[in-house]
Amino acid sequence: MRVRLVIATGVLLASALAPLAHADVVPPTHVGGIDDLSVHGYGTVGEDSTVTLTGSYRCLDDSAGPVFVSSTLVQGDRSAGIGGTRAVCDGHLHEWVNTSVVKDPAYQPGEARVQATLMQLTTGEAGLPTPDFLAVEESTVELR
Template identity: 45%
Template sequence: MSFRQAVGAATGAALLLLTAPAAAHALDEALVPAAAAIPAAPVAAAESVTVDTAGKLSVDGTITLSGTYRCSGATGPVFVSSSLVQGGGNVRHGIGGTRAVCDGAEHRWANTARLDTTAFAAGEAQVEATLMELRPGFLGLPLPHFHATSQRQVMLAQA
């Protein structure tokens, strides 16, 4: 096969791939002409995760962060994770994980972790909370699906 033939074959294949979705859509519309009459699914309740303005730091290095979350329509397990950084550092420390219930209602979460007592001190810190679902994916392997994330400056107080 010459170079010109190879380029022509590749171009033809690319055009076929580019036009296939439009052709499939047109076929769907021809087969289901009343599709426009089907009402849209109701919009899911807003999904969110918040972080409280204060965190607790005990003398043994145990840190507790908390907040609220809301989610719905989960097909796999959902968790609220949180992380903490202080003093302009580059290293985020994971602070626990809580199993979430995605029923559309607002719930409280609280995560706790015991870190080196010298890692953090009372004062300002940056917290990030994430509401993440593990959905079944290719060959049943769980894949992450992020429902919501939030960052907030908090005050770590000695507990």
Template identity: 45%
Template structure:
């Protein structure tokens, strides 16, 4: 019985030492994104969408972007992308684009904002969604 307690103690000590030697695990990427409930349409058809985001990613793991889109009926339009600063602090994002085709009218629509990282650790950039927000949007005429 005494030998098995000594052996068990040795196994526990070895596990503790191995855990300490390997150091802390790299933090997983994390983030939040929110889109404002109103957007604007300028006279030339340019859509402006905005909101906030917060993210933290391990150094050297790849760039992070805030992308946005607006949907009216069955048609979804990409409205730009912004490079994100992932320092754990809250930041504002603003994306603008003029959708292809007929300009969008003022009125109800849907917005989607996505916080996306291009993870480059494997050598091939792979997209990873860190956060997303989608909800009703009120498109208003810009005062331009």
């Protein structure tokens, strides 16, 4: 049950960050140096409107709370959170894959923007999950 709550919180936070993809404001990033995130230059859109985005990440320490890779896809005036992947923070480079079915209107093949976030959930003063942004990457991708 806790895993579902954490995943739901990550998805909600990704949705809340979606407006930032349109702004010049970037969430604060962690000043550790080892945490890193990238987005591959392409994504896919399936016939059933399933969107898949990929990239790589590296993080060192998840002892303060779980770490997730979230992504937001922007094409035209359409913006949506695309999945969330639980990160393994062992200092090694890992691949991430986020997938979501997005309809009404569906994304189309062509150019789009992705904002990916490496985010750690820690327990705040009120006992609620608080996000700590370890790395943020914005990138242009080609949807195929």
